[in-house]
Amino acid sequence: MAHNFDTTPEQQAGQLHFLKSQVMETKAPVLKRKDADLSGQTAIVTGGNIGVGLELGRQLLSLGVSKLILAVRNEEGGNNAAEMLLAPRKDGPQKVEVWKLDLSEYASVTAFAERVGQLDKRPDIVVLNAGVLSAKLGLNPSTGHDVDIQTNYLSTVLLLVLLLPIVKSKPSGATAVNNPVPHLSVVSSVMAHWTKFEERNTEPLLPAFDSEDPARFDMEERYSASKLLALMFLAELARRIPNSVAILNAPTPGMTRGSGFMRQSAGTVLGFVINIYYRIFGHTCDVGASQVMAAAVKAGPESHGQFIENGRQRPLPVIMYTAEGEKVTKQLWKETMQELSFAGVEQIINDLSASK
Numbered sequence: 001m002a003h004n005f006d007t008t009p010e011q012q013a014g015q016l017h018f019l020k021s022q023v024m025e026t027k028a029p030v031l032k033r034k035d036a037d038l039s040g041q042t043a044i045v046t047g048g049n050i051g052v053g054l055e056l057g058r059q060l061l062s063l064g065v066s067k068l069i070l071a072v073r074n075e076e077g078g079n080n081a082a083e084m085l086l087a088p089r090k091d092g093p094q095k096v097e098v099w100k101l102d103l104s105e106y107a108s109v110t111a112f113a114e115r116v117g118q119l120d121k122r123p124d125i126v127v128l129n130a131g132v133l134s135a136k137l138g139l140n141p142s143t144g145h146d147v148d149i150q151t152n153y154l155s156t157v158l159l160l161v162l163l164l165p166i167v168k169s170k171p172s173g174a175t176a177v178n179n180p181v182p183h184l185s186v187v188s189s190v191m192a193h194w195t196k197f198e199e200r201n202t203e204p205l206l207p208a209f210d211s212e213d214p215a216r217f218d219m220e221e222r223y224s225a226s227k228l229l230a231l232m233f234l235a236e237l238a239r240r241i242p243n244s245v246a247i248l249n250a251p252t253p254g255m256t257r258g259s260g261f262m263r264q265s266a267g268t269v270l271g272f273v274i275n276i277y278y279r280i281f282g283h284t285c286d287v288g289a290s291q292v293m294a295a296a297v298k299a300g301p302e303s304h305g306q307f308i309e310n311g312r313q314r315p316l317p318v319i320m321y322t323a324e325g326e327k328v329t330k331q332l333w334k335e336t337m338q339e340l341s342f343a344g345v346e347q348i349i350n351d352l353s354a355s356k
């Protein structure tokens with residue numbers, strides 16, 4: 001293991017570590033303009049209409065981004081969010097734009113990326129924050145994939161890859177003083193470290209999540225697996241894409257209350273119990289967003305392909321350090337390349353990795 005973590009992968013996956021990191025550990029502070037001046041820069045936040053994403057938008061604006069793009073599926077919610085964010089800076093020069101992005105449709109993802117490609121300046125900060133925790137089994141009507149796997153993994157990594165050549169080829173709007181390496185952060189969760197991941201030996205792997213049998217669905221397991229797949233993909237992508245093109249990392253906001261994250265389990269007994277737990281131990285959305293900002297704005301090239309918690313680089317899930325994990329990641333990579341072949345994803349990665 002090349003990294004010098006302050007905990008082991010096994011400890012990282014334990015409940016004791018979770019409680020310590022959630023409750024006792026010092027959190028990454030809200031960044032101030034003196035820590036990071038983002039003037040001139042463009043930032044994109046997916047799922048920026050609510051919850052952690054909305055707070056990310058607020059914090060990015062307070063650091064001076066010139067243009068903030070809220071990528072949302074619900075444009076009315078996005079417009080309300082934009083209005084709220086702009087209210088304290090009404091006649092200022094900062095822009096907030098609301099762009100349609102529905103991760104349940106590949107066509108929406110590719111159209112969004114094409115639109116980003118038409119910008120004069122590259123996005124310097126991209127936070128792939130949109131995500132879902134489905135309480136019930138659901139298959140995406142357009143692809144047949146499980147909703148969590150589609151949203152949190154497949155469509156998210158499609159967008160991630162499609163944005164890479166754009167951030168590589170376009171100039172930054174930042175001044176020479178604050179000219180950064182682009183950061184693309186995929187919002188993760190410590191639940192990726194907890195999954196039993198019983199599908200791990202199934203070949204092919206991705207269809208194993210698409211069963212219509214409700215008995216094979218477990219809400220926490222499915223969500224956790226979707227976040228694990230994203231970490232596996234990100235780590236593999238980071239091996240191929242130089243961190244001079246973009247820093248790719250995976251921060252967790254920590255357990256965060258006051259967002260829409262638990263909305264699907266509202267009204268259920270499990271939802272009631274979890275809600276109490278969240279009220280006692282959960283961060284507010286601004287604290288959750290600051291943990292993500294530490295990775296999306298401040299983390300350096302050493303964070304490439306890594307998991308970030310409370311501003312600290314922390315171990316990836318245990319399986320990712322094993323031979324079994326390596327095999328599963330290879331399989332996942334192969335199947336993901338096939339799934340996303342319609343968008344030329346493999347070629348994009350090969351071209352960028354050849355430019356090392």
Ligand SMILES: NC(=O)c1ccc[n+]([C@@H]2O[C@H](COP(=O)([O-])OP(=O)(O)OC[C@H]3O[C@@H](n4cnc5c(N)ncnc54)[C@H](OP(=O)(O)O)[C@@H]3O)[C@@H](O)[C@H]2O)c1
Pocket residue numbers: 046047048049050051052053072073074077101102103104128129130131132151187188189190252253254255256257259260261262
């Ligand atoms: N809250 C926590 O405790 C916690 C802990 C660890 C990690 N996370 C992660 O943090 C991120 C933000 O979560 P949050 O707590 O802020 O939850 P949230 O308030 O529910 O926000 C999720 C965002 O994702 C968007 N989204 C969901 N499906 C989408 C789709 N198909 N296309 C486009 N956008 C879609 C939602 O849009 P709509 O408003 O239109 O539904 C919303 O904007 C997620 O990735 C989540 O997995 C959260």
